[in-house]
Amino acid sequence: MPEIKLTNIDTKTAFKIADILANSEKENITLDISKLSFSFPFGSLVLANEIAYHVENFNTDVWISGYSKLKESHSYLGHIGFYKTALFDLGKELGEAKGSRTYIPFNKISKHCLLKKQSEYEDEYGITHPLQYFIQLEAVKIARIITTVPEEVDALAYCFREIIRNVFEHGEIDECMLCGQKYSGQNARVEIGIIDNGCGIANSLKDNFGVTTDRQALNLCLQPGISGKDVKKDGIWSNSGFGLYILSELGKRFGKFMLCSGEHGIECSRGKAKLNDYRFHGTAIQLCIDLNHFKEVMSTIDQIASEGEKIAQSEGRTAKASKHSRMLW
Numbered sequence: 001m002p003e004i005k006l007t008n009i010d011t012k013t014a015f016k017i018a019d020i021l022a023n024s025e026k027e028n029i030t031l032d033i034s035k036l037s038f039s040f041p042f043g044s045l046v047l048a049n050e051i052a053y054h055v056e057n058f059n060t061d062v063w064i065s066g067y068s069k070l071k072e073s074h075s076y077l078g079h080i081g082f083y084k085t086a087l088f089d090l091g092k093e094l095g096e097a098k099g100s101r102t103y104i105p106f107n108k109i110s111k112h113c114l115l116k117k118q119s120e121y122e123d124e125y126g127i128t129h130p131l132q133y134f135i136q137l138e139a140v141k142i143a144r145i146i147t148t149v150p151e152e153v154d155a156l157a158y159c160f161r162e163i164i165r166n167v168f169e170h171g172e173i174d175e176c177m178l179c180g181q182k183y184s185g186q187n188a189r190v191e192i193g194i195i196d197n198g199c200g201i202a203n204s205l206k207d208n209f210g211v212t213t214d215r216q217a218l219n220l221c222l223q224p225g226i227s228g229k230d231v232k233k234d235g236i237w238s239n240s241g242f243g244l245y246i247l248s249e250l251g252k253r254f255g256k257f258m259l260c261s262g263e264h265g266i267e268c269s270r271g272k273a274k275l276n277d278y279r280f281h282g283t284a285i286q287l288c289i290d291l292n293h294f295k296e297v298m299s300t301i302d303q304i305a306s307e308g309e310k311i312a313q314s315e316g317r318t319a320k321a322s323k324h325s326r327m328l329w
Contacts, residue, residue: 003030003065007037009077011286014043015260015278018050022279026059034066036073041179042193042286044077045106046260048085049177049195053281055087064088080179081106094177099145104180104192109138109164111174132324135164146182146190154328155289155297156180156190159250162243162325163194163285170228171198171283188291189255197282201261204228214262215275222248222259222266222273224308225319240322242308247287248273249304250297255288302326 002024004017021029054060064083067074067090077083078091085094085106097105114134122128136157143156160178167176176196183189202217205228211217220226227241244259248268251257256269265278289297305321312319 002027003032005032005035007035009036009039009047010043011040011046011258011278012043014046014050015265015280017047019277019279021050021054021060021062022281024060025054028061028063030063030065032065033074034068036066036071038073039077039082040191041080041103041181042191042284044080044082045085045177045179045193045195046280046284048082048106049197050280051086053197062086064090079105085177101146101148102182104142104145104178106177106179107142108175108177111168114138131168132161132165135168136161136328139164142178142180146180149294151298152190152291152294155294156192158298158301158328159192159247159287159289160194162247163287166243166285167194167196167198167283170204171196171200172204173198173282182291184291189288190291190294191286191288193284193286195280195282195284200281200283201259214264218259218261218264218266218275222268223311223315224305224321225312225317240325241319242305242321242325245308246301246304246321246325247285249308250289250300251287253300254293254297255290256286257288258284258286260284298328 051062055062069075079097081092081094081097083090095107099105114131117134118129118131139157139160140153142160143153147153164176167173173196176194178194180190180192201221202211202214205211205217205220208228209220211220221244224245225241248257251268252271256267258265258267260278260280261283263279265276267274267276305326309320
């Protein structure tokens, strides 16, 4: 029985274990957390989801050893919903913790629940709003868990909305999971993560673009005007293929953006994009924004969209960012 000793759960560790799980079907694995000292939310969410996925879909048993409810690093994972998400009978249920001005615990967003809110709104007010409107309301509510600063709420809500839209419009799945953390000090930043167990980027793009590898798909999906669905040019909520492009550019300019799907991942920061071998069966997205740059985010989105339109045109694509790709509402 392979044993993995964890001293921290960061992004690299989570994807390393995801790779081990993918290559260890029908084997039992023990995670020794006796020396665990710190966990990052996105890495923890990826790891918990991958454990659950392999336990539910393959003949794999994953065990926890060295757990102590008195250890702060262990109780933190229990509080945010890590253990229950990973199918261990420890800690709080998913969504039980309410969060605070420093963190957003693991939460599940359901398309079915949003459609129910849409129907109830129509029944009560006689007004029909598209699904994206209710995604926006949910995104604002999530953002307000971690901050009340208006420009931070606007920027975070925009990011949550665009990622959740991408899941429901392209991932062929009806739910996703998210988390978030706000850090102070020298490296003050907000980190958010959203994952889904959907079809993945390559499968989303293969019909329209004929991609055959995850590497091709990841390089292509971050270009402006690229979408797995037919790009629409009308409507304020139209699918214009600019969502992931704008988010990746925000990461390049103000922090970090990471997108992982299939056998690869792509990381955007400091003006560059780098491909790596992170493995994730669905789609996992991480976005970090430096707190010092939050005021610039919303004012830069329109500029990024305009730059993207010129890039798409130069490459022979007639693409125009939708109204809501450029703004909060």
